[in-house]
Amino acid sequence: MIYEFLYPLHTVFSSFNVFRYITFRTIFASITALLICLVLGRWFIEKLQKMQIDQQIREDGPQTHLVKKGTPTMGGMLILFAVTVSTILWANLSVVYIWLVLLVTVGFGLIGFLDDYRKLAVRNSRGVPGKIRLAAEIIIALFVGVVLYFKPGFSAQVTIPFFKTVLPNLGWGYILLCVFIIVGAANAVNLTDGLDGLATGPAGICFVTYLLFAYFAGNVKVAHYLQIPYVPGAGELSVFCGAFMGAALGFLWFNAHPAEIFMGDVGSLSMGGALGTVAIITKQEILLAIVGGVFVMETFSVIFQVGYFKLTGGKRIFRMAPIHHHFELKGWAEPKVIVRFWIISILLALLAISTLKLR
Secondary structure (H helix, E strand, O other), X not given: OHHHHHHHHHHOOHHHHHHHOHHHHHHHHHHHHHHHHHHHHHHHHHHXXXXXXXXXXXXXXXXXXXXXXXXXXXXXXXXXXXXXXXXXXXXXXOOHHHHXXXXXXXXXXXXXXXXXXXXXXXXXXXXXXXXXXXXHHHHHHHHHHHHHXXXXXXXXXXXXXXXXXXXXXXXXXXXXXXXXXXHHHHHHHHHHOOOOOOOHHHHHHHHHHHHHHHHHHOOHHHHHHHOOOOXXXXXXXXXXXXXXXXXXXXXXXXXXXXXXXXXHHHHHHHHHHHHHHHHHHOOOOOOHHHHOHHHHHHHHHHHXXXXXXXXXOOOOOOOOOOHHHHXXXXXXXXXXXXXXXXXXXXXXXXXXXXXXXXX
């Protein structure tokens, strides 16, 4: 919105030409989202406390988590508000990709909101039935996949990390890949959101990484130099990623251990869905498995645990899944688990960025 109103004035005031630069708008989108979370955070927490919107703790979880009972949840609404406002203020709203990522962010956020609300209304930790929630996620992701597939100039080719000439064209299958990535990313982040700041930190790192890839993919000269797919307009997603990074940092101010607020499904589903959508639009779909390696690890720990339990008649691979609970039960303090997972996320992000040259 700021871009739409102020940049046209650069013909009168040359200093307004600065609004043309994506880097400038990305920085201020980050700052705006960060400030929104910091300024409204305390007030928002107090409102949630008055409304008794508090976290329901898993009965089969680590006993150390019982002290978290009563902590306000659904803090993801603050993240959604900060990201949406910042993106609308600083992004070029004529780019369709901005509206697609906002659609997924708000849509998945609404699904998470209904899930959180049901948990609070019924006072249990189950929420909306899994099949209904999954169906709603698939519908949104399917719409995005169809829009992208039929968008003129958008390729159905898939970029394979480390291989610059391997670009398989999936045709109609690309729509199914979009659904798998968006829904998978959303639920992977949701599974990871079990400790104070455990999902927020790695998600912020992922958005910083894709901020770079979005900028590179949207710049024809840089894209050709790095030999990555050029996606006209994708550079504007840097503004969106910057807003999400700022919102994650602002939320982490209150979500860091010991957490004063949890993001809830409204935050984790929207965050993961947005991340998957950005990965698809920037044509770095498979790279998300590296950048979001922590989320992948958490997801597979649940899949392996459940599968092994059924095959062996009750035996377990881990003491508890997702895997962060396994380390807790091994005696790791919660802050140690969190920080070590953050470190792994940073290393994976650096590995992902290195694929720009390791081709």
